[in-house]
Amino acid sequence: MPDEVRSTSDVEEEVAHRFPPGFVWGAATAAFQIEGSTTVDGRSDSIWDEFCRRPGAVKAGDTGDPATDHYRQYERDVALMAELGLGAYRFSIAWPRVRPDGGAVNQRGLDFYERLVDRLLENNIAPWATFYHWDLPQALEERGGWTNRDTAYRYADYVDAVLRRLGDRVPVYTTFNEPWCSAFLGYASGIHAPGRTEPRAAVAAVHHLLLAHGLGMAAVRELALKADAGVTLNLFPVAAADPDSPADREVARLVDGMQNRIFLDPVLCGQYPPDMVEHLAPYGLVELIKEGDLDLISAPLDLLGVNYYRGHLVAAGEPRTGPTDWIGVDNVDFLSSGMPLTDSGWEVQPPGLVDVLVRLHEEYPPVALHITENGAAYRDVIDADGTINDLDRIAFLDAHLRAAHTAIEHGVDLRGYFYWSLLDNFEWAEGYAKRFGIVHVDYTTQLRTPKRSARWYSKVIADNGLPRAAG
Ligand code: IFM
Numbered sequence: 001m002p003d004e005v006r007s008t009s010d011v012e013e014e015v016a017h018r019f020p021p022g023f024v025w026g027a028a029t030a031a032f033q034i035e036g037s038t039t040v041d042g043r044s045d046s047i048w049d050e051f052c053r054r055p056g057a058v059k060a061g062d063t064g065d066p067a068t069d070h071y072r073q074y075e076r077d078v079a080l081m082a083e084l085g086l087g088a089y090r091f092s093i094a095w096p097r098v099r100p101d102g103g104a105v106n107q108r109g110l111d112f113y114e115r116l117v118d119r120l121l122e123n124n125i126a127p128w129a130t131f132y133h134w135d136l137p138q139a140l141e142e143r144g145g146w147t148n149r150d151t152a153y154r155y156a157d158y159v160d161a162v163l164r165r166l167g168d169r170v171p172v173y174t175t176f177n178e179p180w181c182s183a184f185l186g187y188a189s190g191i192h193a194p195g196r197t198e199p200r201a202a203v204a205a206v207h208h209l210l211l212a213h214g215l216g217m218a219a220v221r222e223l224a225l226k227a228d229a230g231v232t233l234n235l236f237p238v239a240a241a242d243p244d245s246p247a248d249r250e251v252a253r254l255v256d257g258m259q260n261r262i263f264l265d266p267v268l269c270g271q272y273p274p275d276m277v278e279h280l281a282p283y284g285l286v287e288l289i290k291e292g293d294l295d296l297i298s299a300p301l302d303l304l305g306v307n308y309y310r311g312h313l314v315a316a317g318e319p320r321t322g323p324t325d326w327i328g329v330d331n332v333d334f335l336s337s338g339m340p341l342t343d344s345g346w347e348v349q350p351p352g353l354v355d356v357l358v359r360l361h362e363e364y365p366p367v368a369l370h371i372t373e374n375g376a377a378y379r380d381v382i383d384a385d386g387t388i389n390d391l392d393r394i395a396f397l398d399a400h401l402r403a404a405h406t407a408i409e410h411g412v413d414l415r416g417y418f419y420w421s422l423l424d425n426f427e428w429a430e431g432y433a434k435r436f437g438i439v440h441v442d443y444t445t446q447l448r449t450p451k452r453s454a455r456w457y458s459k460v461i462a463d464n465g466l467p468r469a470a471g
Pocket of ligand 1: 030033178307373420426427428
């Protein structure tokens, strides 16, 4: 039956799991992954431009240009968001556009974000701006990057420039997206830019990213009085493969410490976890902490963004050598729990989302939570009629939204959900082959085609709830 002839009660019948009134429904992207136009309007290189030039660093030699050409096609993309009924759009601002080389303010870079924000507001879509989604100006990396405490103060200057232009109209800012990735993938395993494999550098990056978060929060409080502010962390439930094995429990504690608690505890509780202080002492953590740092870092948040993709099931294995994210833990094995895989090779584990959210609710001081990313890459097939029937992505979304709803039933203060990602885009070291979008992008023509999942999500948004039958 066409939608328009169904009565309200028919629709009520079909909708279960209604979300609280005012629940924020959105989709997310990040500057380097979608914008392209990396050499225009005064933008300088970021660490990702440089990383992409290194042979073998990014699959298929992919680069940030033209990406999805969003810098030039943002109006079309905002129209798509409006058509889907998004209430909010989470994007990131590119530091190398706003302060190229980390130096003077470049008004032309800010012009772009002003145009984007105004267009979103005209369409009743709330702009959620992230200051940093991994694109450090390369010139600052050459001065030590996040290993250099001064980078945190340069970040504060950059945030100041953004707030002076946009502080009056962006309702929500997040200081960082997934600082874990910047610190550990960037400086420990080196699989992300800047591609360094120095454990001490990664630990220094952790602290300086946190310090910059604190400085960013202070700047929002000073310059954008009406805006909400917080940070987005990528959180994982971590389980020991054999809960009765002390060795497995030990690696689970360390992985949880370095994945989750090393960011959560300073931000929400004003201290590094004591076991991490001890574990990372040989890598210089304590010497990095100056008087007043933790007060800045733990300034109250209006929201904590949770990015959830999957969990870690770990066991103690044989010691190994070579670069690793798990500093000082040379024997951790990551095991499969037997769930189906996405095209990224990640297990689909919706119950882990409940675990992460309930843990935050039970173990940390109260803070409003938003799922700022959750999504899946699949090998989408374009049918003969041009449609993309991505039923696997719908099932993923459906299962994770049911999990989010379950968390709310457990009392979790969850206020929003952002699908990752609005558009297929540049998936970092994986290049363009991994497609996370609910909107397909043809990288030759830049044609956008909403996938079936986009239509499905649009209906969830309109209903503020899920269909009774699982997707
Ligand atoms: O594409 C990334 C995003 O930039 C950060 N969070 C995880 C996504 C999928 O890997």
